[in-house]
Amino acid sequence: MTIGIWVLGDQLSLNQAALHDLVAKLGVAEAQRRSRVLLIESSGVLHQRAYHLQKLVLVWSAMRHFAAELGEAGWHVDYREASGFADALQPWLVEHSITELHVMEPAERPFRMAISRLLDPSDNHQARDRPLPPRLIWHASTAFLWSRDDFATWARPYRQLRLELFYREGRRRFGVLMGPGGEPLGGQWNFDHDNRKSPPRGLSGPDPLWCEPDAVTVAVLAKVEGIQNGRRSAGLPPLPGSLERFGWAVTRQSALAVVEQFIATRLDGFGPYQDAMVSAQPTLWHALLSPYLNLGLLHPLELIRRLEQAGLERGTPLPSLEGVIRQILGWREYTNGLYWLFGPDYTERNHFGAVAPLPAWLEQLGGSGMACMDTVLGEIRATGYAHHIQRLMVLANYGLLAGLDPQALTGWFHRQFIDGYDWVMQTNVIGMGLFADGGLLASKPYAASGAYINRMSTYCKGCRFNVKARHGPDACPFNSLYWDFLARHQAQLGRNPRMGLMMKQLAKLDAAELDAIRATAADHRQLAVQA
Numbered sequence: 001m002t003i004g005i006w007v008l009g010d011q012l013s014l015n016q017a018a019l020h021d022l023v024a025k026l027g028v029a030e031a032q033r034r035s036r037v038l039l040i041e042s043s044g045v046l047h048q049r050a051y052h053l054q055k056l057v058l059v060w061s062a063m064r065h066f067a068a069e070l071g072e073a074g075w076h077v078d079y080r081e082a083s084g085f086a087d088a089l090q091p092w093l094v095e096h097s098i099t100e101l102h103v104m105e106p107a108e109r110p111f112r113m114a115i116s117r118l119l120d121p122s123d124n125h126q127a128r129d130r131p132l133p134p135r136l137i138w139h140a141s142t143a144f145l146w147s148r149d150d151f152a153t154w155a156r157p158y159r160q161l162r163l164e165l166f167y168r169e170g171r172r173r174f175g176v177l178m179g180p181g182g183e184p185l186g187g188q189w190n191f192d193h194d195n196r197k198s199p200p201r202g203l204s205g206p207d208p209l210w211c212e213p214d215a216v217t218v219a220v221l222a223k224v225e226g227i228q229n230g231r232r233s234a235g236l237p238p239l240p241g242s243l244e245r246f247g248w249a250v251t252r253q254s255a256l257a258v259v260e261q262f263i264a265t266r267l268d269g270f271g272p273y274q275d276a277m278v279s280a281q282p283t284l285w286h287a288l289l290s291p292y293l294n295l296g297l298l299h300p301l302e303l304i305r306r307l308e309q310a311g312l313e314r315g316t317p318l319p320s321l322e323g324v325i326r327q328i329l330g331w332r333e334y335t336n337g338l339y340w341l342f343g344p345d346y347t348e349r350n351h352f353g354a355v356a357p358l359p360a361w362l363e364q365l366g367g368s369g370m371a372c373m374d375t376v377l378g379e380i381r382a383t384g385y386a387h388h389i390q391r392l393m394v395l396a397n398y399g400l401l402a403g404l405d406p407q408a409l410t411g412w413f414h415r416q417f418i419d420g421y422d423w424v425m426q427t428n429v430i431g432m433g434l435f436a437d438g439g440l441l442a443s444k445p446y447a448a449s450g451a452y453i454n455r456m457s458t459y460c461k462g463c464r465f466n467v468k469a470r471h472g473p474d475a476c477p478f479n480s481l482y483w484d485f486l487a488r489h490q491a492q493l494g495r496n497p498r499m500g501l502m503m504k505q506l507a508k509l510d511a512a513e514l515d516a517i518r519a520t521a522a523d524h525r526q527l528a529v530q531a
């Protein structure tokens, strides 16, 4: 009997559950002697989704490096490049007479279903031809701090779930930034009010650590360039993004170096300008660690512990240290927990009945004419990255105000972002960004006019639109769309007590001005569709 272990592309850790459980059961030597480990680099993923070029390079290069690391650790590894998962899996099962296939639970619901289908003889042609399908053994995911069951147990008593309660429970449960007597360190759980400073003139953050591509990455870059050229020759739309400069870390070792560089240069300053957006400063004090956490190169608990230890040793201001830990121990775990709690129908939510198609400039990553939007899109084109406030208050805010179809916009985010995965997209885009779930995640829509972007960014100074104007050809589109959004959904929004102030401001607008604003918004939407 040969035991098969299929390691998925976002499970790149020697401690991932399928490997770990087998070692725990048989011991290292026996586990390695009796098993073979499979990794599949499938270009078939592009039939479902046209990913950003840098995302493909990151994932495939990280997989190739991890396969080598497994081999060096003594595992028998089979690395397959294939045009589809089934094309690689089925011959491998036969070749090695695999009778048991061990897989760690995927982080994404659709992928779990796809794996089950691949091995179901009644559903899959190639599986049917096999004499004996292997027994599929799932291993509970260890990629997050909270298991799916633990999260569901935590959530059960609440009628309304809120991040703050979950986050405090996480701090207590994992003993992070706690003082004596179960009190939070510094006497406060939350320093958000200290972390919302507008950017002063000339604000610039420390440079992040970018890594030089090694020979493995260079080979993947060539493969991805080949795919791009092939698509062009076949008349297919090109994959988004640019490969001009690829600098993401592709090994655990280099991801750890990124962590240390973040601690040395940006941890202390993480807090104050967390919500700021500055032209030509795409990263500021952000950590740039989501791609590595999401691939399994880093585990969230080891990262939290390292940040806590380093921050306390360095005397990092608590608002900065608590600020970054809140993101990982709070938001990251919360959005993942909710993804599994809400179930598969969550993805179809559309509270405001938004149906507008995506403007072409989103797909083209530029050309909207709005300085804020084009800056963020240009940064995404270069690296597949934008920081949280750019995602929330420029991209998703626009989608919310303009009434873009939530499913189409979620798909767009998934294609464009270096760290995009189903589990993190759904709750962040459908829930936090678009309020398409009607308030399961956020207590009110994150809707904001140009005034917010002007206060928190440097973009408006270089924009052809006037951020103070609400209507007319020069008016900032975020302004006209904002008032139009409030007016369009007055009945629904009026029932939300947290929208009271905004709805009062809407009521104060005189009818002629509101008509002019709404006509400007309609013109913008019309142009955006044609663009």
Ligand SMILES: Cc1cc2nc3c(=O)[nH]c(=O)nc-3n(C[C@H](O)[C@H](O)[C@H](O)COP(=O)(O)OP(=O)(O)OC[C@H]3O[C@@H](n4cnc5c(N)ncnc54)[C@H](O)[C@@H]3O)c2cc1C
Pocket (backbone or CB within 6 Å): 285, 286, 287, 288, 289, 290, 291, 293, 294, 324, 327, 328, 331, 332, 333, 335, 386, 387, 388, 389, 391, 392, 396, 413, 417, 419, 420, 421, 424, 425, 428, 429, 432, 433
């Ligand atoms: C509309 C929208 C789309 C998003 N899409 C993604 C996505 O595809 N993949 C992704 O990992 N995150 C996503 N996020 C969450 C967040 O914006 C990114 O995790 C963060 O910007 C990554 O950059 P960073 O590592 O520099 O983060 P930092 O700002 O330095 O934060 C540190 C870490 O906290 C975690 N984190 C912070 N906020 C969140 C959050 N809301 N949800 C989950 N993790 C969080 C990330 O792991 C991040 O690395 C999205 C947020 C919004 C509003």
Ligand code: SF4
Pocket (backbone or CB within 6 Å): 370, 371, 372, 373, 449, 450, 451, 453, 454, 459, 460, 461, 463, 464, 465, 466, 467, 476, 477, 478
């Ligand atoms: S004026 Fe409006 S469109 Fe232009 S950068 Fe500012 S917020 Fe964006």
